[in-house]
Amino acid sequence: MKEKPSFPPDLDEYPSGALAYRDLEHSFLTFYQRNARLKNSLSWRMTLPIRQVTHHNRRWRARFARLRLAAQHLQALFQHTKQHGLAALWRTFREKGRAPTHIDLAYHHWRKAHPLPRLNDDEVTPRRLLVLISPEALRSPDYPVCLASLQEQRGCTVVVNPLSDPLPTQLDVYDAIIWMRTAAMLVPDYGQIACRALSDGSILFYADHDTHLSTILHERPFFKPAFSPELLGQVDYLAAGCALSPDWLAEQGRPDDSYLYEMLRHLSSSQVRHLPLCLSHLPASVSARLVPPISPAAAPSPPIMEGLKVSLVIPTAFHGTYLQTLLESLYRTTEGYREQLETIIITNKEPEQAEAALKDCLMPCRLIYYDRDFNYSAVNNEAVRQTEGAILFFLNDDIEFKDAYWLPDMLALLQRPQTGAVGSLLLYPDNTIQHAGCLIGMNGGVGHIGVGLPADTDIYHGILTAQREVSAVTGACLAIRRDIFLKAGMFDEHLPLSFNDVALCLRLRDLGYTQYVTTRSRIIHHESRSRGYDVTARKHQANREHFLYARTRYPGIREADPYYSPNLDLSSVYLGYASRSSAQQARFLRPPSPGCLILLAQRMDYDPSTQSLVDMLAQHKTEGLIRLIIAGTNETRFSRQCCAALAPAPVRIEPVQNLRNALLNAPEGALFLDLRLLEVMDGLPPDLPLIGIWVHDGRLCFTDLFGRRTLQQQSLEQSPIDLSSLILARDPLKDNMTKELDKSLARPCALKAHPHIP
Numbered sequence: 001m002k003e004k005p006s007f008p009p010d011l012d013e014y015p016s017g018a019l020a021y022r023d024l025e026h027s028f029l030t031f032y033q034r035n036a037r038l039k040n041s042l043s044w045r046m047t048l049p050i051r052q053v054t055h056h057n058r059r060w061r062a063r064f065a066r067l068r069l070a071a072q073h074l075q076a077l078f079q080h081t082k083q084h085g086l087a088a089l090w091r092t093f094r095e096k097g098r099a100p101t102h103i104d105l106a107y108h109h110w111r112k113a114h115p116l117p118r119l120n121d122d123e124v125t126p127r128r129l130l131v132l133i134s135p136e137a138l139r140s141p142d143y144p145v146c147l148a149s150l151q152e153q154r155g156c157t158v159v160v161n162p163l164s165d166p167l168p169t170q171l172d173v174y175d176a177i178i179w180m181r182t183a184a185m186l187v188p189d190y191g192q193i194a195c196r197a198l199s200d201g202s203i204l205f206y207a208d209h210d211t212h213l214s215t216i217l218h219e220r221p222f223f224k225p226a227f228s229p230e231l232l233g234q235v236d237y238l239a240a241g242c243a244l245s246p247d248w249l250a251e252q253g254r255p256d257d258s259y260l261y262e263m264l265r266h267l268s269s270s271q272v273r274h275l276p277l278c279l280s281h282l283p284a285s286v287s288a289r290l291v292p293p294i295s296p297a298a299a300p301s302p303p304i305m306e307g308l309k310v311s312l313v314i315p316t317a318f319h320g321t322y323l324q325t326l327l328e329s330l331y332r333t334t335e336g337y338r339e340q341l342e343t344i345i346i347t348n349k350e351p352e353q354a355e356a357a358l359k360d361c362l363m364p365c366r367l368i369y370y371d372r373d374f375n376y377s378a379v380n381n382e383a384v385r386q387t388e389g390a391i392l393f394f395l396n397d398d399i400e401f402k403d404a405y406w407l408p409d410m411l412a413l414l415q416r417p418q419t420g421a422v423g424s425l426l427l428y429p430d431n432t433i434q435h436a437g438c439l440i441g442m443n444g445g446v447g448h449i450g451v452g453l454p455a456d457t458d459i460y461h462g463i464l465t466a467q468r469e470v471s472a473v474t475g476a477c478l479a480i481r482r483d484i485f486l487k488a489g490m491f492d493e494h495l496p497l498s499f500n501d502v503a504l505c506l507r508l509r510d511l512g513y514t515q516y517v518t519t520r521s522r523i524i525h526h527e528s529r530s531r532g533y534d535v536t537a538r539k540h541q542a543n544r545e546h547f548l549y550a551r552t553r554y555p556g557i558r559e560a561d562p563y564y565s566p567n568l569d570l571s572s573v574y575l576g577y578a579s580r581s582s583a584q585q586a587r588f589l590r591p592p593s594p595g596c597l598i599l600l601a602q603r604m605d606y607d608p609s610t611q612s613l614v615d616m617l618a619q620h621k622t623e624g625l626i627r628l629i630i631a632g633t634n635e636t637r638f639s640r641q642c643c644a645a646l647a648p649a650p651v652r653i654e655p656v657q658n659l660r661n662a663l664l665n666a667p668e669g670a671l672f673l674d675l676r677l678l679e680v681m682d683g684l685p686p687d688l689p690l691i692g693i694w695v696h697d698g699r700l701c702f703t704d705l706f707g708r709r710t711l712q713q714q715s716l717e718q719s720p721i722d723l724s725s726l727i728l729a730r731d732p733l734k735d736n737m738t739k740e741l742d743k744s745l746a747r748p749c750a751l752k753a754h755p756h757i758p
């Protein structure tokens with residue numbers, strides 16, 4: 001038997017949890033012993049041939065799958081050649097610069113598993129469309145295919161007008177104006193969907209797109225974020241076509257491509273509709289990097305805040321030489337701004353140690369001593385109270401500036417009145433990405449996107465390396481105006497180490513401000529070199545407690561990130577594809593049906609919650625369609641009581657393993673899950689509109705499970721919400737649930753755990 005591995009006994013870092021440490025060590029050693037006993041058993045050795053056969057069977061199945069895919073490639077190439085000729089086939093491969101079988105197979109399989117929903121025949125109404133074709137699209141060799149897709153729009157009368165020609169005098173006779181800068185192919189329902197999206201008074205409508213290779217092969221999907229004017233100036237995510245309001249276009253005179261882009265960037269998010277479905281396909285000849293047209297009429301940037309004082313706040317404990325490296329890089333990269341800068345070093349260390357560390361520093365610094373235990377939020381708040389700078393920069397002492405772009409780029413964004421916090425692209429010392437914006441909802445919490453990718457990566461059409469809007473930025477390099485920082489309430493001192501920067505950004509977002517990340521400068525971040533990584537059990541527990549407080553205190557963490565597509569996986573930092581059911585795909589196209597689906601666990605007669613649930617079903621059965629599923633395999637007294645309460649509506653009894661599919665394929669807008677069935681949530685997409693239901697002291701309570709993972713103990717806040725309003729609402733989380741929970745969760749409260757959650 002192999003020697004037992006030693007469990008790291010870091011008791012000095014875990015003085016208050018020795019009992020929990022011993023339990024963890026016992027579990028680890030027990031698992032190792034059981035594993036070793038199994039591999040040395042007779043049954044394990046006897047079943048070795050079966051496992052080998054199974055392994056070889058999987059390998060051969062994978063080989064046959066590759067052969068089937070190769071046959072599909074050959075069939076697609078034959079169809080492409082038959083339709084467009086050998087010259088078009090050669091031009092496609094030459095422009096792509098690679099072999100014809102180097103296809104994005106992950107997207108190929110994802111697209112096959114997620115077919116595009118279509119409108120029903122009764123949903124198609126007569127429409128009139130005006131299509132503005134840019135000169136670039138007219139010169140494209142794929143323009144005939146684009147024109148054919150326009151003529152196939154269902155129920156639409158299409159009029160094509162080159163953008164270089166004068167516009168028709170009467171634009172109000174059209175339901176929508178489709179602007180196409182490339183020779184993209186539109187799906188047959190595009191015109192109907194665009195007209196429906198613009199019917200509520202919106203000005204701009206756009207959808208996702210991919211690249212068309214053949215009738216069955218597509219690649220390079222562009223799952224786009226919510227409307228981002230700053231990103232639109234860096235990446236042309238409207239290149240595959242968009243729809244404009246005729247009334248708005250009539251006010252623009254005779255526009256060209258660059259003028260339209262400049263005007264569209266001034267729209268607000270309430271005037272734009274985005275549908276996360278691939279409704280258009282770019283030709284293979286279009287470059288992977290979509291560059292927007294440059295507007296010659298763009299106004300020059302004003303002087304960058306001349307005369308305003310800028311305060312650089314740097315908390316430190318003087319570990320290593322990282323602070324000296326930071327100050328040297330500051331002195332080297334801020335030559336034109338030194339008269340405006342004020343560098344504040346705040347520490348809780350001894351004055352002698354601080355003075356010794358800063359005696360040879362070229363950068364003028366001011367020392368502030370903090371005589372209490374280190375708290376990142378409290379330390380920065382105290383430094384702000386003792387400074388007068390109109391612009392505040394919060395910097396970690398383990399970052400290093402490599403060029404002088406960071407300060408003017410961040411100050412330029414702070415000149416905008418709607419700007420809240422501004423962050424920057426941070427790199428590891430090996431020139432890979434450490435921070436390119438925070439993603440709300442990653443793994444049920446908050447994370448960084450693109451971690452570990454090269455700094456010059458062009459992944460996903462260059463979004464990660466483009467200056468853009470984000471939901472939150474890291475506090476390692478954060479800039480904000482002083483008045484906005486005070487208006488937002490400064491850093492939350494209940495979050496001493498982590499999540500304080502995210503909480504600040506969420507408060508700024510609630511106040512109507514936008515967060516940005518700049519990407520031109522090169523900033524090295526030696527992550528956690530000052531305070532260390534969260535590798536000990538005590539640090540893990542503290543970090544979890546801070547996360548529970550942040551999620552309870554700031555309900556914005558529960559919401560989906562608007563700058564991240566729901567088609568992308570929230571558990572992957574490399575922009576993987578999310579798995580979605582057909583019902584979820586259909587929700588993008590049409591609103592969910594009224595009514596609710598309730599999933600309940602079986603209950604015994606002596607359970608005090610039984611009567612409350614039965615009374616609830618009997619009380620609300622006449623107010624809307626209620627579909628009830630009870631977990632189990634056999635009929636019980638509780639299920640018969642529910643059938644009698646909901647009669648004549650049927651009640652189904654399903655095994656627990658089938659409940660996940662029932663939630664994913666539910667057409668209702670309100671989904672209720674008994675908190676005794678929390679294991680069903682494992683693997684569900686985080687944006688599912690799920691509401692937890694439970695009984696406390698005979699009273700029906702609800703909790704918002706929107707965007708959460710409950711693999712461990714959760715903090716829940718009881719919310720006395722009327723079930724009738726949730727049944728009648730088509731989008732209960734947005735219409736009722738979120739409003740009520742925001743009111744209750746906005747107040748400081750103690751964390752409470754539900755007894756049924758493991």
